[in-house]
Amino acid sequence: MAIIAGGTITVSQYVACMEKKDKYAHISSRISGASAKAGHMMRDQQFGTPDITEYTDAVIVGGGAAGLTAARHLHHSGFTNFRLLELEPHTGGNASSGSNQYSAYPLGAHYLPIPNTDNQPLLDLLAEAGILTGYDPNGLPIYNETDLCYDPEERLYIRNRWQEGLVPQLGISHQTQDEIRRFLELMEQLRKAKGSDNRYAFDIPVANSSNDALYRELDQLTMEEWLTQQHYHSEELRWYLDYCCRDDYGAGISTISAWAGIHYFASRKGKAANADSSQLLTWPQGNGRLVQHLQQFSRDKTQTGCVVYKITPETKQVLVDYYDINTHQIKRLVAKACIMATPQFITQRLIPGGQYDHAFVYSPWLVANITLDQIPESSGYQLCWDNVIYQGKSLGYVNAQQQRLTQQLPAKQVITYYLPLDHLDPVASRKYAIALSPQHWVKLIADDLEAVHPGITELMHDIDITVWGHGMIRPHKGFITGDVRAAAQKSPFANVFYAHSDLSGISIFEEAFYHGNKAAGALTDYCG
Template sequence: MAIIAGSTITASQYIACSEKRDKYGHITSRISGASAKAGHMMRDNVFQTPTHTKEYDAVIIGGGVAGLAAARMLHHRGMNNYRLLELESHTGGNASFGSNKYSAFPLGAHYLPIPNTDNQPLLDMLAEAGILTGYNSNGLPVYNETDLCYDPEERLYIHDRWQEGLIPQLGTTKTTQQELKRWLDEMQQLRAIRGTDGRYAFDIPIANSSVDPAFRELDNINMRTYLQQKGYQSEELYWYLDYCCRDDYGAGIDIISAWAGIHYFASRKGKAANADNSQMLTWPQGNGRLVQHLQQFSKEKTLQQTIVYKVTPQGNRVAIDYYDMRLHTTQRIIAKACILATPQFVTQRLIPGGTYDHDFVYSPWLVANITLDRVPESSGYQLCWDNVIYRGKSLGYVYAQQQQLTQVQPERQVVTYYLPLDHLDPVSSRKYAIALEPQQWVKLITDDLEKVHPGIHEVIRDVDITVWGHGMIRPHTGFITGAARAAAQSSPYKNIFYAHSDLSGVSIFEEAFYHGNKAANALADYCS
């Protein structure tokens, strides 16, 4: 038996599925994603003593956004005698991307909200990448028009038709509309409010947020409790906020803390000269566009398919032992310092005496890139960049070709389907996700889409499935202000530095970028 996204699929049903191959048999599929086998090799530490040793000034372990950001900063600090070690055959982490003959597409994160205007390091990087093209006379950033999300942006399938926008409007009562407005007004007020320490109550990076107890105590209750305490009752509002939490955190309002739930809204203070504050920067390959820019700084210094299994401080040096999966050899690097741009469940296995705190919980995800003859027409609003299903188990799908400049209708269309695996506990969800075969995923995904696009199975040609067992850190109740996150902010060794978005408790590009910069600057200062 397999349980996924709230559904129970029995063995007999899978047999029935295989007998009805006329419905799904024409759909090709495959599963990719983070290498569970390699990760388990590291966990079990089955490696021999290194046979080769090299020396560098620095080593970065992990090639996600944090590791790539750290490499870029080392470059800008004039440190080029380093190596970046990456477990997978590519860098990018959960901002990776893929492509086929019809389109590029994201394998994970797919957009960047207009950044806060005081986040200068991020603005500088966007300018460096040609995404931010300058500033107007009022000092507001001007973004490349082709990098801003094109209209139409968002639609919601509710009451058997599509409406424009993701906040439920179609068929809602006057009372619900008043509650929705009250919520948005409350978030607007919280966006501007500051704590007694003078900091914004909610900010990006999270390290800049106020530590005023009046706001931090919101981390001790979940988002549902907060809504109840505030007197909200609308089913549509509860659904919308549950969707938002699942979208950014991989879990709903019963799990996510009220502080994190509010942060989703109140931390965003971005402004632009040529875009609304709520607009997104996005690309066919999603945040892979940002990864492509970052990769250029470490492309010649990256060693892929390397399993780092031990990091040992040795006085003013540090030894990094790794297994090269291509050469099938164990090797050692001696460096002045290193950056662990890895999640805590990896970091604590690498350092001497490391103890993983299970308060760090990671949400598993399923991302599927679906190639089809066309997206079937449905009643209501037209196809958008983001297409969400009211009360759906998935988060719907993103139209990957929305940002393509050509006016010619593509031969085939590609949509990216997102499913947070949050209807079981994370460990159980990971086990079930790994156990499912591609054909089983195809059935689950296709049947879900049939609810809004009847007959869609007939036009689907290929499904490229990516399973993220540890897709993102989960800011559950008490985690943001808890002891585990506080203890993880710095390593116990002077020449080992940490960089990963899980140190923030929120897995967004801005946080990973911040921690990568922070660790790289600290390492460069140490080595100077």
Template sequence: MKKPGRRNFIFKSITALGGLAATGGSIASCTTSSKKAITGKLLGPSFKAGHLLRKGISIIPTQVEETDVVIVGGGVSGLAAARWLKQNSDKEILLLELEQETGGNAAAGKNEQTSYPWGAHYLPLPNNSFTALLDFLHECKVITGYNEAKLPVYNEYYLCFDPEERLYINNYWQEGLVPRWGVPQKDQQQISRFQELMDELKDAKGSDRKYAFDIPLANSSADTQYRDLDKLTMLEWLLQHELTSEYLHWYVDYCCRDDFGSSLENTSAWAGIHYFASRKAEAANSEPHRVLTWPEGNNWLVQCLRETCADSIRTNAMVYNVTEVNGKIAVDFMDLRTQKYKRLLAEKCIMATPQFVNQRLLNNIPAISAQRKYERFNYVPWLVANITLKDVPQGKGFGLCWDNVIYGSKSLGYVYANHQQVALFPERKTITFYYPLADDKPAVARGKAYSSGYDYWQEFVLHELEKAHPTIREQVEALDTWVWGHGMICPVPGFIWGEEKNTSATPYADKLYFAHSDLSGISVFEEAFYQGISAAQHVLNITVA
């Protein structure tokens, strides 16, 4: 989520310093010295529609329309599939999206000063072998061209501006996210050793000559010496290598929470290593570790995906049943604007929806219901908050960055939404706070998240931020929160290369195909994009690269 992309593993001078849609309102937040009204509301995906799906709808629509391809779901996978089919075929396509806007967890909002993300907010520079993604970025002018060495030239306005990252540790803001300030020498040595191991694994290849860790994930080596790492937790792997430093453990735990919404103790070691070892980008005008970002986060990319297929998108369309009728796929949905029930008949259908949704929508196709098991698909809830401030309180050390993280916290800190703006002194500043609810079982965490109201979450966010900014309440003017009940797929041990995931990705009867980042096992933009294009290629019976 705070990704959705991922954090880059940069060790900058390690030893240099030594040592859900709901009603909103406003409440009064109190400190010991003052009272100050903070406006805000609790937001989120369409909770009422989700309740209707869980309850079940048995209506068979009488209003029927036919098309060539139906895509269910307008997240990155669905949009990528629609774009690819539009550009590579003359098929008539209709994409159905439950929410008012497409984009999935790359949603965004806006206030008077800036746009801001409600979810995924950056894209690491893609691997140069991922040509489909490079072509898309070239199409939307994120890549402006290529140099003589055929390396991409990235638009400077979209590369994250300096300063990029800082960490609050030992009452001091240090540059970079790897703990350094006041960290003992023995811990720094373990951190350096970890870096060396990650560098080795970044270059490692299996007996099939594929990289051990790659993006898209499907391009990674099938060699068992690497895939067997999926059987361990990341914590077990660290301990096997005698990496016991609490500073290193916190940092790797932070990275697992960042990309997977999961902790060190329940993240697959293969997935945890993939975070650090899979990025191999080269660029003409950038260091490989930099990221692409926008004030509204990855919603900017979503809007680019929409451009080629906007006339084929229907929003506020709640699909409640997908079945087979006379050799065609029937997609039943309710138009939430008109409350009318409709059916689309199609030759082909792409389910660009997560498996917990497919589990409910595909009950009337017995061959699918009997074959697939969904118990291993675990989705972590997330809390995101956007806070409007008169100013971000200062502290000792390095100044405000794009990404600001608090050592020891289980939050991911906050991103400065105004960072990519050219204006130097915005009238108000907006920060986006991220917190994966990773420390309970997902169902338990989801229940707690949905049962907690705005007042609870406002206080929760302010309490977390006060760890680095004790006076932040004095600066807050508005604080809105968003709960993602099923924010990200969690790559628990055995899931990435497990049979359940593989089976769930298998097309049905050459007419029903599946595309979602949970079929990669990692919820990042690149994997969602890859899944969408792969499904689209299957629709046209094109060999997937």
């Protein structure tokens, strides 16, 4: 017997208690992510008169994918007298990456689908970065083989075993098979469909999509409502579509509009000489690979740790006031023009008379990079790049080392675990996420993975947790075609330009890239 406060227990009970207590004690962990404290300084604090005034031709506020793209555009246009101000200690936004001694890994976005062949600016970027290596005689892009996702790509854990691919196959009825086939055939038709304006019904960037009412009216339904209208009732098909919406938008089919849900499938028209149209470009550091290329064009012009708290457009100049966290000084930049590469919930708080419209809803996310001895074997299909759990709370995990160039297994393995925080409304989910300690996240993550990999907790050593309070814009019903998004497209000031993926209503690299180029082009035209 063992004596404890308040009574006695058996030795076996004591051992069981200690094992339960210490189950996660060997796992080190920490939380990183967007600097909520610094961001709230902009929202809550009153700053005095700037102590230092400096001058430049242009200022870019925000160093995510859109801001870095804008900087690249300015650089290539010969417009070199600019500054880029970033709140975080580094640029990259939700396409940032990290690393440890075993692997680089993504802190957010982790892949880029084969681009549409008419998206020449994006193809040019990939060529510049050495990812696109040329074109075949038919004009199709040729991609670097090491940048294409290696086989095997995807698997799904369903009915106690892994299957190849993410569309459910194991144990499904003939009726479900028919529904899945019918849905995929319809998506293929819509991929080719054009509206009365001769634009593709669904395109990337979103701005190129058809304005035909036949397609725009899909935005007035949720994806779930549309599925019911179209007589898609299969549990497995609905789960798959819910997974897709949660993956790209941070919310499921009961929230996301049918237009956005269909766009996920019908907007992709990429082709390549050496890859299938459905193949992905990916790297150990995820889209950090693209960020690292973009950073070179503004590295000597970038200031991190800058809390921009006020933008004052005047007739011939813009005043950009900010607090420098590194020097504890209040500063002002005077420029001819400014690019706001910031989400609307920030932009509208900075400009005069700005009013943030809560129709712009942002999905919170958690990304966890887990270092472990090995990924346990399990029944069914082999380990893939993307590993998804049927009806799971999370989106599963990505094998960060899938793209390694050597066949030799690393000393430790790193997997990237994705969890959209959509169990509550976005505001409540953000508060929930911020309140949790690293130890709570460790337990949640380990317990989730134990369902498909019994014993995996014992193999874990370290978890690098990233919480994105405003991870991505959420295209809820009515948002894509609504007046609020339309109004946000244009700045009310002649010398202030907007650039962020939330202006598209869809948070993917291609949209950030589009808006960054658009804003930089408008700025150079304005400045002459």
